[in-house]
Amino acid sequence: MSSRPETAGAGEEVAAVRLHEVEHVYGGPGGPVAALGPISLTVPPGAFLVLVGASGCGKSTLLRLVAGFERPASGTVRTGGAAPVPGRGAGIVFQQPRLFPWKTVGGNVELALRYAGVPRAERARRVPELLERVGLHDVADRRIWEISGGQQQRVAIARALAGDDPLLLLDEPFAALDALTRERLQEDLRRVSAQTGRTSVFVTHSVEEAVFLGSRVVVLTRRPGRIALDLDVTLPRTGVEPDELRALPEYAALRAEVGHAVRAAAA
Amino acid sequence: MRVLSLLALLALWQLAAVAAGNPSFVPAPRAVWDQLVLLSTTHDGVRGYSGHLLVEHLAISLRRILIGSALGVVAGLVLGVVLGTVPWIRLVAEPVVTFVRALPPLAYFSLLIIWFGIDETPKLWLLAIAALPPVAVATAAAVHGAPTGLVEAARALGASRRDVIKDVVLPAALPEIFTGVRLAVGVAYSSVVAAETVNGVPGIGGMVRDAQRYLQTDVVVLGLLAIGLSGLLIDGLLRAAENRLIPWRGRA
Numbered sequence: 001m002s003s004r005p006e007t008a009g010a011g012e013e014v015a016a017v018r019l020h021e022v023e024h025v026y027g028g029p030g031g032p033v034a035a036l037g038p039i040s041l042t043v044p045p046g047a048f049l050v051l052v053g054a055s056g057c058g059k060s061t062l063l064r065l066v067a068g069f070e071r072p073a074s075g076t077v078r079t080g081g082a083a084p085v086p087g088r089g090a091g092i093v094f095q096q097p098r099l100f101p102w103k104t105v106g107g108n109v110e111l112a113l114r115y116a117g118v119p120r121a122e123r124a125r126r127v128p129e130l131l132e133r134v135g136l137h138d139v140a141d142r143r144i145w146e147i148s149g150g151q152q153q154r155v156a157i158a159r160a161l162a163g164d165d166p167l168l169l170l171d172e173p174f175a176a177l178d179a180l181t182r183e184r185l186q187e188d189l190r191r192v193s194a195q196t197g198r199t200s201v202f203v204t205h206s207v208e209e210a211v212f213l214g215s216r217v218v219v220l221t222r223r224p225g226r227i228a229l230d231l232d233v234t235l236p237r238t239g240v241e242p243d244e245l246r247a248l249p250e251y252a253a254l255r256a257e258v259g260h261a262v263r264a265a266a267a
Numbered sequence: 268m269r270v271l272s273l274l275a276l277l278a279l280w281q282l283a284a285v286a287a288g289n290p291s292f293v294p295a296p297r298a299v300w301d302q303l304v305l306l307s308t309t310h311d312g313v314r315g316y317s318g319h320l321l322v323e324h325l326a327i328s329l330r331r332i333l334i335g336s337a338l339g340v341v342a343g344l345v346l347g348v349v350l351g352t353v354p355w356i357r358l359v360a361e362p363v364v365t366f367v368r369a370l371p372p373l374a375y376f377s378l379l380i381i382w383f384g385i386d387e388t389p390k391l392w393l394l395a396i397a398a399l400p401p402v403a404v405a406t407a408a409a410v411h412g413a414p415t416g417l418v419e420a421a422r423a424l425g426a427s428r429r430d431v432i433k434d435v436v437l438p439a440a441l442p443e444i445f446t447g448v449r450l451a452v453g454v455a456y457s458s459v460v461a462a463e464t465v466n467g468v469p470g471i472g473g474m475v476r477d478a479q480r481y482l483q484t485d486v487v488v489l490g491l492l493a494i495g496l497s498g499l500l501i502d503g504l505l506r507a508a509e510n511r512l513i514p515w516r517g518r519a
Binding site for chain 2: 069094102
């Protein structure tokens with residue numbers, strides 16, 4: 001597999017994420033287990049792609065491949081035209097916040113800025129700015145265990161945004177939160193992503209979450225995960241209140257369609 | 268409750284002294300107390316024990332413990348990080364560390380005296396060597412078992428290999444390292460008497476050894492009490508430092 005960046009054709013944008021015939025296999029005690037694919041997928045810059053599927057369909061594996069934590073058994077993965085390397089070009093939010101408890105809230109964000117090569121003076125200015133952006137005020141000096149789970153996940157998002165990477169990867173980031181907190185974080189993420197315009201790949205098993213967040217929803221079959229449905233979401237991205245959005249008839253229709261596909265794919 | 272149990276212990280001690288009927292075998296609490304007063308003052312033109320007050324003996328031993336275990340802790344930390352991160356070095360060096368750990372300090376003290384003479388140097392070496400293994404083993408285990416989730420998160424943020432060790436692996440290992448340090452100081456403490464068997468005066472271990480030679484059992488007991496109580500105090504200080512330095516312990 002070559003790591004040479006692919007040159008885009010004349011007038012053609014480099015895809016934010018491109019998967020070509022990707023397959024992935026895990027070594028199990030009873031021999032190798034096919035986890036994913038073959039799967040081909042191209043995500044244009046600025047898209048909010050949601051991967052939805054039942055547990056064990058390989059959607060998290062797909063995200064780990066895009067993050068560069070793992071290499072595919074066959075096929076190619078490209079982000080911004082090159083083979084992905086962790087820490088380059090993509091911010092990641094995990095299911096658990098994975099914050100560093102020996103750092104304060106602000107310290108966690110500051111560390112991310114430092115790794116991104118932001119000079120010290122600018123870091124001090126940008127930490128509160130990033131926290132504000134995810135809806136947190138006056139928590140920079142707090143300890144991690146002094147803030148709620150929802151707030152911790154907000155910090156994790158702020159941290160992932162710190163590098164100003166063109167790509168944001170989210171692996172079921174709200175799965176461990178209570179319903180009300182989850183809804184509020186979904187709304188804020190939708191707003192933040194519309195503001196920053198960066199490409200996002202979001203993994204979830206929730207149909208509701210997929211339809212609410214995605215500009216495009218891809219439903220995966222059960223293991224080895226393949227594309228069962230690939231749907232562009234035509235709901236407005238800005239200028240609509242979350243409650244209005246959920247009340248739209250198109251929203252209900254989409255939710256029904258995706259829900260049906262997820263159930264069929266899991267069967 | 269603590270006072271009560273202390274009083275009960277004293278009473279038991281007194282009883283044992285009476286039952287033994289021989290102050291050279293079991294000295295009474297009162298005799299030990301008198302020695303404490305005697306050794307803390309200048310009496311009949313003699314200053315304390317062998318020309319040094321009890322606190323001076325203790326202070327010199329504590330200084331040896333401090334320097335020796337500090338050297339051992341630093342070396343153990345470095346070795347532990349290497350052992351925990353480089354598998355082939357772990358393979359080679361771990362049996363050596365375990366081997367040294369199994370040796371009683373008195374056994375290799377002879378070698379140290381041949382190499383370094385009878386002054387401070389061999390004593391500090393002894394304490395350092397005794398303190399090194401607990402720290403190295405604890406650090407290696409903690410570094411080896413660094414939380415993969417946090418390491419991955421740091422890598423996702425663009426941390427280099429060095430960043431990951433400095434900002435994630437070491438802080439995550441700190442609680443276990445601290446346990447190792449407390450163990451190390453404990454080992455250094457119990458080794459100081461061994462270190463002071465040769466040319467150990469002034470020094471609390473040297474004092475105890477001399478007193479044993481002259482059958483001054485009350486001085487021996489006083490020395491033991493001084494070592495034990497100061498050991499408790501130091502461990503308490505280390506615990507307090509631990510709580511301050513590692514506030515996240517048990518919370519994340």
